[in-house]
Amino acid sequence: MELPQMPELMGLSLLLGLLALVATAAVARGWLRAEEETSGRSAGQKANGCPPDKSLKSKKQKPQQRIRKEKPQQHNFTHRLLAAALKSHSGNITCMDFSSNGKYLATCADDRTVRIWSTKDFLQREHRSMRANVDLDHAILVRFSPDCRAFIVWLANGDTLRVFKMIKRDDGGYTFMATPEDFPKKHKAPIVNIGIADTGKFIMTASSDTTILIWNLKGQVLSTINTNHMNNTYAAISPCSRFVASCGFTPDVKVWEVCFGKKGDFQEVVRAFELKGHSAAVHFFAFSNDSRRMASVSKDGTWKLWDTDVEYKKQQDPYLLRTGHFEEASTVPCRLALSPDAQVLALASGSSIHLYNTRRGEKEESFEQVHGECISDLSFDITGRLLASCGDRAVRLFHNTPGYRAVVEEMQALLKRASNESTRQRLQQQLTQAQEALKNLGALKK
Ligand SMILES: *[C@@H]1O[C@H](CO)[C@@H](O)[C@H](O)[C@H]1NC(C)=O
Ligand SMILES: *[C@@H]1O[C@H](CO)[C@@H](O)[C@H](O)[C@H]1NC(C)=O
Ligand SMILES: *[C@@H]1O[C@H](CO)[C@@H](O)[C@H](O)[C@H]1NC(C)=O
Ligand SMILES: *[C@@H]1O[C@H](CO)[C@@H](O)[C@H](O)[C@H]1NC(C)=O
Numbered sequence: 001m002e003l004p005q006m007p008e009l010m011g012l013s014l015l016l017g018l019l020a021l022v023a024t025a026a027v028a029r030g031w032l033r034a035e036e037e038t039s040g041r042s043a044g045q046k047a048n049g050c051p052p053d054k055s056l057k058s059k060k061q062k063p064q065q066r067i068r069k070e071k072p073q074q075h076n077f078t079h080r081l082l083a084a085a086l087k088s089h090s091g092n093i094t095c096m097d098f099s100s101n102g103k104y105l106a107t108c109a110d111d112r113t114v115r116i117w118s119t120k121d122f123l124q125r126e127h128r129s130m131r132a133n134v135d136l137d138h139a140i141l142v143r144f145s146p147d148c149r150a151f152i153v154w155l156a157n158g159d160t161l162r163v164f165k166m167i168k169r170d171d172g173g174y175t176f177m178a179t180p181e182d183f184p185k186k187h188k189a190p191i192v193n194i195g196i197a198d199t200g201k202f203i204m205t206a207s208s209d210t211t212i213l214i215w216n217l218k219g220q221v222l223s224t225i226n227t228n229h230m231n232n233t234y235a236a237i238s239p240c241s242r243f244v245a246s247c248g249f250t251p252d253v254k255v256w257e258v259c260f261g262k263k264g265d266f267q268e269v270v271r272a273f274e275l276k277g278h279s280a281a282v283h284f285f286a287f288s289n290d291s292r293r294m295a296s297v298s299k300d301g302t303w304k305l306w307d308t309d310v311e312y313k314k315q316q317d318p319y320l321l322r323t324g325h326f327e328e329a330s331t332v333p334c335r336l337a338l339s340p341d342a343q344v345l346a347l348a349s350g351s352s353i354h355l356y357n358t359r360r361g362e363k364e365e366s367f368e369q370v371h372g373e374c375i376s377d378l379s380f381d382i383t384g385r386l387l388a389s390c391g392d393r394a395v396r397l398f399h400n401t402p403g404y405r406a407v408v409e410e411m412q413a414l415l416k417r418a419s420n421e422s423t424r425q426r427l428q429q430q431l432t433q434a435q436e437a438l439k440n441l442g443a444l445k446k
């Protein structure tokens with residue numbers, strides 16, 4: 001009785017096996033198409049044009065089906081001042097950096113990639129980016145080298161610094177190559193920030209204990225700074241490259257000078273000056289692009305703007321120009337960004353951003369729930385026309401209307417004092433440009 005049925009059974013199981021293969025291939029081709037380097041199965045060829053068919057499901061397919069990723073919900077945000085949203089990362093973006101020539105924005109995310117965006121596309125419909133893979137790890141911080149021929153990242157798992165060379169190709173794109181050796185592992189606590197001096201003379205890394213390390217570009221430690229903040233929350237190099245500053249659990253911002261000899265040889269790190277006036281821990285600070293202004297935000301619920309254009313060697317202290325209130329700062333950690341010209345302060349807490357003018361300390365714009373996660377980085381572009389923020393998988397770019405209004409005010413004041421026609425024309429042109437920009441954004445009120 002059983003024998004005659006054997007061929008039939010064999011045929012059936014063969015057929016089932018084939019169907020399973022076809023289904024597997026369909027899953028691999030159709031659903032995983034967006035994934036890189038996934039659907040390299042030989043069965044793929046046989047299944048050309050075959051849509052995934054639910055009736056073909058069998059137990060054998062289960063493992064394949066699990067590969068199918070639910071596309072995470074994209075956070076939706078709209079605002080009349082939103083200039084663009086850069087979307088290509090598939091993980092949360094933790095850090096951004098504009099190159100000093102203004103051409104590029106680098107972003108890094110926990111999807112194991114660094115993306116380099118062209119800033120000239122920002123106001124276009126399409127936003128192209130070039131991708132650098134961070135093998136077997138992911139970057140949590142990224143910074144361009146001043147010549148824009150390399151970038152450095154901090155590795156989340158490796159817990160150290162890696163240098164990527166940016167090699168320009170004939171087609172205008174770049175090839176990214178990690179240098180063979182990562183920096184030696186020196187920090188004993190989680191990293192809070194990294195930076196490269198604009199002179200190219202040193203690299204800074206700071207961790208959440210009280211350590212800041214100054215390195216040469218080859219990965220040798222030149223100096224170790226103990227900040228005595230109890231815990232560092234942030235540290236950065238000034239745009240002029242002379243200073244390194246830090247803040248943390250103590251109510252001050254400390255500034256050091258990193259000294260080099262005439263031949264460019266490292267000499268020493270010396271205490272320069274401090275920003276004193278907050279009454280609680282300082283969350284964050286920033287420099288203006290000429291390093292003559294600094295802004296800070298503290299757990300005491302205020303932000304402060306400082307004039308740091310002082311000769312500390314002659315015992316001059318920086319002085320306080322303005323204090324503004326920011327209640328959120330007393331309960332949650334905040335970040336801030338100062339526009340290049342120091343006219344606008346952006347403060348971020350949670351997923352919201354607030355823009356203040358620094359002349360009068362007034363709040364001019366608020367953007368709520370900008371990202372699906374807490375804002376992880378905030379930065380003006382080098383022209384000061386756009387503010388970039390990140391947190392979830394997108395970078396959002398905002399028109400800096402308070403910046404345009406500051407230009408309008410400044411030009412109107414200068415015009416009153418202009419002594420000759422050529423100056424008057426130049427000022428009038430800048431005034432008209434800023435007014436036009438505001439008009440186009442529907443923001444031409446005071
Ligand atoms: C965002 O918008 C898209 C399309 O309009 C919608 O499918 C999606 O559910 C929205 N996401 C959230 C988190 O609201
Ligand atoms: C990253 O994003 C996902 C959602 O896309 C979220 O669940 C997660 O909490 C985020 N944060 C981190 C640190 O992974
Ligand atoms: C504060 O510093 C100590 C070492 O001084 C470190 O162990 C701890 O992780 C730091 N705290 C935070 C929140 O990073
Ligand atoms: C600072 O930025 C402004 C644009 O806001 C620019 O005109 C100026 O040249 C920059 N200064 C420096 C020192 O980079």
Ligand SMILES: *[C@@H]1O[C@H](CO)[C@@H](O)[C@H](O)[C@H]1NC(C)=O
Nearest residue numbers: 417418419420421422423424
């Ligand atoms: C016009 O005035 C400015 C100062 O306001 C001065 O720097 C400039 O040289 C003057 N130009 C002419 C053509 O007189």
